[in-house]
Amino acid sequence: MDNTIVATHDTHAEEHHHSLPQLRHHFETEEQQREAGTFGMWLFLLTEIMFFGGLFFAYLLYRNWYNPAFVAASNQLSIPMGTVNTAILITSGFFMALAVWAAEVRKQSLLVMFLILTTVFGCAFLGVKYFEYKEKWEKHHIPGASFDVSEFINPPVSAKTGKPIEEPLSPDMARKTQIFFVLYFAMTGMHALHMIIGIVLLFWLIARARKGDFSSGYVAPIENFGLYWHFVDIVWIFLFPLLYLINRHPGT
Amino acid sequence: MHISPVLWQFLVKWLTNSALFPREASTIAPYADALYFFLLLITIVGLVLVGTLVFGFAIRYRKERNPVATQVEGSTLLEATWTIIPLALFLIVFVWGALLYFRIYNPPTNAMNIYVVGKQWMWKSEHPGGQHEINNLHVPMGVPIQLTMISQDVFHSFSVPDFRVKREVIPGRYSTVWFEATTPGTYHIFCTQYCGTKHSGMIGEVTVLSPEDYKKWTEASTSGMSLAQNGERLFASMGCNACHSGNAAARGPNLAGVYGSKLRLANGGEVLVNEAYLRDAILNPSQHVTAGYAPIMPTYQGQISEEGLIDLVEYLKSLKTNYRVQQTLTTSESNQAAPMTPEVVKP
Amino acid sequence: MSATSSTIVNLPDQRTATIPKKNYITAEHGLLSWVLTGDHKRIAMLYLISITFFFFIGGAFAGLIRLELLTPQPDLVASDTYNKLFSMHGIVMVFLFLVPSVPATLGNFLIPIMIGAKDLAFPKINLLSWYLYLVGGVLTLGALVMGGVDTGWTFTTPLSTHYLNTHVITAGLAIFVAGFSSIFTGLNFIVTIHRMRAPGMTWFRMPLFVWANYAASILMVLGTPVLAITLVLVVLERTIHIGVFDPQLGGDPLLFQHLFWFYSHPAVYIMILPGMGVMSEVISTFSRKRVFGYTAVAFSSVAIAVFGFFVWEHHMFIMGVSNYSALVFSLLTMLVAVPSAIKVFNWAFTLQKGSITFETPMLYAFAFIGLFTIGGLTGVFLASLGLDIHLTETYFIVAHFHYVMVGGMLMAFLGGVHFWWPKMTGRMYPESISKLSAIVSFIGFNLTFMPQFILGYLGMPRRYHAYPAEYQVLNVLSTAGATVLGVGFLMPLIYLAWSLKYGAIAGNNPWQATGLEWQIQSPPLTENFIETPIMDHEAYDYEWLAHKTEQEVTTVG
Structure with a gap:
């Protein structure tokens, strides 16, 4: 969503020839400008919460209705990949926090380095996500015309035990796994979209940081972007347990 | 001014045939109308009150008569008055409306x-x-x-x-x-x-x-066949009786007398069997497995039309004993006619 | 001017008066200076032009609808065309006119000035929101040109997702984009009101117009994203049949209703609250009196915003929701009606002991109070569970929301435009013809929509292309009224345009009003204030104003 670009974008300034270079003409003080920017960012994040809120509401409703389908479908997600991704994202968030610190203490080279590290880990997250999506594509678990439920009706037999690795679902319940995958793709897809927008913004911030824009005490863009990036982390912190962890069968 | 008689007749006919108030043709109508007139009364009183205040003040305190305004901050007493009185009225309307709602949406048992x-x-x-x-x-x-x-x-x-x-x-x-x-x-x-x-x-x-x-x-x-009779035919042709035969060893639960009973489900819940439950159990059987039975029934989603489902529901409602179910079963077994896989039935 | 004169208008001597050479209109020249501006006042004017354009498009649809309903038979247009007409009428009027009407024009222009700021907090986001609005508008027009959309403005699933092959996706996208325009407007207002107030401008010294827009902004920021995600799901359902609202695949069509109305009910408060703000300003000014019960009026706006989020299910009473949840939502709906009643009575008592004059904005205010009272009280009919069964989805509900939206919001919008016209343009509108247009609109409005209440109780369903013959007389009355109403709405367009060149020069404060916006030149400077104002008095302090004027006269004299 391109709105995020502007939300962070406009909180800082063009060059205006006032006492402070980044103070925009309609603000009285630098303090006021900074507070307004941060406050605007928080409000924007509130909007984002409501945006994801609709999906969470749908998730709760359908999870309640079609619990067996949700359990079986969530078993299809890879916990190792999810865990690795959670770790990657938290690391990325950690470097973002360090970047904010580096900007505050006006260390330009550190700032650039931390921003690059944030970006690298953000890209790594998307990379892992790509492999997860690819697997779903191969298994025909993408909702739509080619969605295939056979794996839920006749789960593959485990070589060790000779029993199906999953409890088989009846055909009518198996069809409901599509709803799980709709929500899975809608929620993680929206999340990934926010990541992509964030990474585009990161490139732009890195370019500006290298010019030294944020090394003279003007840190609002870095701070506000940090808020956004942490918000994206937190959304994942909710998505990971809801989609991957809750109510899995032990030993699968 | 002269109005042509044709036009005049048309106008009279047009106006006399036009409606202003719906007929009261059910037992509910008078109840609904009573609330309607009560609310109409509130509206008119409210409108007259606001109108009197606005026009009264506007005339009494127009600039020609009252060149200088007197500043008043407000009045907690008045604020309380016009909070509590409307609130009380709205709460009366709420209770009255709720009673009417329950009257309209809760059918009598003998319906x-x-x-x-x-x-x-x-x-x-x-x-x-x-x-x-x-x-x-x-x-x-x-x-x-x-x-x-x-x-x-x-x-x-x-x-x-x-x-x-x-x-x-x-x-x-x-x-x-x-x-x-x-x-x-x-x-x-x-x-x-x-x-x-x-x-x-x-x-x-x-x-x-x-x-x-x-x-x-x-x-x-009448078309000669009741809904239940249509349903019985459908029941047999879909092969439902193969499992729901009413025999002790049957793979599906006994359906005779199931309508209106309380059923314990495999997932531990208890439900009252009504039309909606029966319909849903045919379409989404795995969510409605009776306790003690395996979830083996296939879904009939997309295979029976809504009319067919109504027939089946009516049949199950009328099913008091398994005598006829078993009769059909024996015949169909001897003929090998009952299809084991459901087929699309569109009456 | 004598003390017993029937007007408060105080214009400078027309022989010597001039429009200030330096103002926001003359600050820069050329089209680019407008479309790339960061000035909230210029953006407000851009909005004013665009929403007027869409208002008349939506109005043209309404005219065609009323013309079709002149006869019981479907004879003017085909059924599909009729369905497209009312769908486009709803979409254009709700998303492209009513939601942005007062906030994006008057709010944009006035909120920074009223709180003593030089601009909104994020001027570029403000401009962006206008562009998003424009993109939404162009997409809507695109959907229209390609053949229109016939889902109704409510996009009910599964009709919109599986059964229609019109341009649902384009229209959905249009609303999605326009939604972000309103999110950004709301966000900008909230930040500005929190962070940009002038010294001394405490929360309880703010004009009630600012309070009302603040409350509406909360609704915009929290409600609109839910609509956005719902539309995304509708588009996905339509393109790849994901099944999230499709009962065939296990989805729940009622979920769509819940999500849609979670936004669309608060949306009606987004539409009406800023109009209520306009009313407080106008009524106070033309009564020369502080608004009665300032705090009660301010908090009632916030109460409406808060309660407004918890009443959405009253759109679904007949849809088989649980009886007990229906009870809760009916009760909450009754509660949300109370703050509106509080406002109406406070406005009425503002008049008491005032010194009242009857300029055009005041006439619109009287129209607003009357029509909004009817609109609000007929809402109680619909909030009461049992009667809602008979009334919902009929012309009763059509009449009800038009009384609130057109009778309330549109009257407030027109009242506000007339009231602040001298501030925005520096020139007065012509007084007598505008009084006439206010009266014509009022009469036309009642003639249009009063018969629809009767039709609704008779049971005539909304969105009907053809209807039983016994409903014709009332429909003919309604169509006749719509014609009068149309004239009433066209007149301002013409004379306001005329006044841009020929209107009397207004001076700083033609109404002798107290707001900060009236203490600066008309039209204002780009920076609004030469030096940051210091608010040393309460809102609507007419004694302060009299004192100040006296001082000025002494200094000059």
Whole structure:
């Protein structure tokens, strides 16, 4: 969503020839400008919460209705990949926090380095996500015309035990796994979209940081972007347990 | 000014045939109208009050008479007055409206059930005796009628203004409404939920008949097969009796007398078996597994039309013993005729 | 001017008066200086032009609808065309006119000035929101040109997702984009009101117009994203049949209703609250009196915003929701009606002991009070569960929300435009013809929509292309009224345009009003204030104003 670009974008300034270079003409003080920017960012994040809120509401409703389908479908997600991704994202968030610190203490080279590290880990997250999506594509678990439920009706037999690795679902319940995958793709897809927008913004911030824009005490863009990036982390912190962890069968 | 007599006649006819207030043709209508008039009274009193205040002040304190305004901050007493009085009135309306709502949406137990299927853009009514109607509904006067309604495609809404009843007709689930007509005559049925191109063509008529006329009508318009009989045929042809045979060793639960009973489910829940439950159990069996049985029943989603489902539901409602189920079973087994896989049945 | 004169208008001597050479209109020249501006006042004017354009498009649809309903038979247009007409009328009027009407024009222009700021907090986001609005508008027009959309403005699933092959996706996208325009407007207002107030401008010294827009902004920021995600799901359902609202695949069509109305009910408060703000300003000014019960009026706006989020299910009483949840939502709906009643009575008592004059904005205010009272009280009919069964989805509900939206919001909008016209343009509108147009609109409005209440109780369903013959007389009355109403709405367009060149020069404060916006030149400077104002008095302090004027006269004299 391109709105995020502007939300962070406009909180800082063009060059205006006032006492402070980044103070925009309609603000009285630098303090006021900074507070307004941060406050605007928080409000924007509130909007984002409501945006994801609709999906969470749908998730709760359908999870309640079609619990067996949700359990079986969530078993299809890879916990190792999810865990690795959670770790990657938290690391990325950690470097973002360090970047904010580096900007505050006006260390330009550190700032650039931390921003690059944030970006690298953000890209790594998307990379892992790509492999997860690819697997779903191969298994025909993408909702739509080619969605295939056979794996839920006749789960593959485990070589060790000779029993199906999953409890088989009846055909009518198996069809409901599509709803799980709709929500899975809608929620993680929206999340990934926010990541992509964030990474585009990161490139732009890195370019500006290298010019030294944020090394003279003007840190609002870095701070506000940090808020956004942490918000994206937190959304994942909710998505990971809801989609991957809750109510899995032990030993699968 | 001279008005041509033709035009005059037209105008008189036009005006006398126009309606201003709907007829009160059901037992509910007077209750709804009472609340309506109460609210109308509140509205008029409120409007007169506000109007008097505004115009009274506007005239009394217009600039010519009152060149200098007196500043007043406000008055907690007045604020409290116009918070509490409207609140109290609205709460009365709330309770009254809620009582009416429960009256309209909770049918009496002795109501006669008629099925209504809505589809773009017609109403199909199915009487238990097997009478089928399109855009028409014949009902006897003085008998509570419950409509069990479902849509085959989009949202519709079944409305009979002269009865003051209306209910959304929803795809995928039964909704009900009831009324008891008080006056013979014909009344509009409207679909009030926008449902596509011919939304305004999805209209029909309720014909209210005296009990005798109704009896005559039922006899004259029966198709010879009641809904339950149709359902029995469908039950056998879908091979339902292979599992639901009522035998002790059967793979499916005994269905005789199941309607209206409390059923314990495999997931531990307990449900009351009604029309909606029966329909849903046919379409989504794995969510409605009776305790002690394996979830082996296939889904019939997309294989039976809504009318077929109604037939089956009516059949199950009428099923008191398993005698006939087993009879059919023996015949079908000897002929090897019962298809083991369900096939599409579109009556 | 004598003390007993029937007007408060105080214009400078027309022979010597001039429009200030330096103002926000003359600050820069050329089209680019407008479309790339960061000035909230210029953006407000851009909005004013665009929403007027869409208002008349939506109005043209309404005219065609009323013309079709002149006869019971479907004879003017085909059914599909009729369905497209009312769908486009709803979409254009709700999303492209009513939601942005007062906030994006008057709010944009006035909120910074009223609180003593030089601009909104994020001028570029403000401009962006206008562009998003424009993109939404162009997409809507695109959907229209390609053949229109016939879902109704409510996009009910599964009709919109599986059964129609019109341009649902384009229209959905249009609303999605326009939604972000309103999110950004709301966000900008909230930040500005929190962070940009002038010294001394405490929360309880703010004009009630600012309070009302603040409350509406909360609704915009929290409600609109839910609509956005719902539309995304509708588009996905339509393109790849994901089944999330499709009962065939296990989805729940009622979920769509819940999500849609979670936004669309608060949306009606987004539409009406800023109009209520306009009313407080106008009524106070023309009564020369502080608004009665300032705090009560301010908090009632916030109460409406808060309660407004918890009443959405009252759109679904007949849809087979649980009886007990229906009870809760009916009760909450009754509660949300109380703050509106509080406002109406406070406005009425503002008049008491005032010194009242009857300029055009005041006439619109009287119209607003009357029509909004009817609109609000008929809402109680619909909030009461049992009666809602009979009334919902009929012309009663059509009449009800038009009384609130057109009778309330549109009257407030027109009243506000007339009231602040001298501030925005520096020139007065012509008084007598505008009084006439206010009266014509009022009469036309009642003639249009009063018969629809009767039609609704008779049971005539909304969105009907054809109807039983016995409803014709009332429909003819309604169509006749619509014609009068149309004239009433066209007149301002013409004379306001005329006044841009020929209107009397207004001076700083033609109404002798107290707001900060009236203490600066008309039209204002780009920076609004030469030096940051210091608010040393309460809102609506007419004694302060009299004192100040006296001082000025002494200094000059």
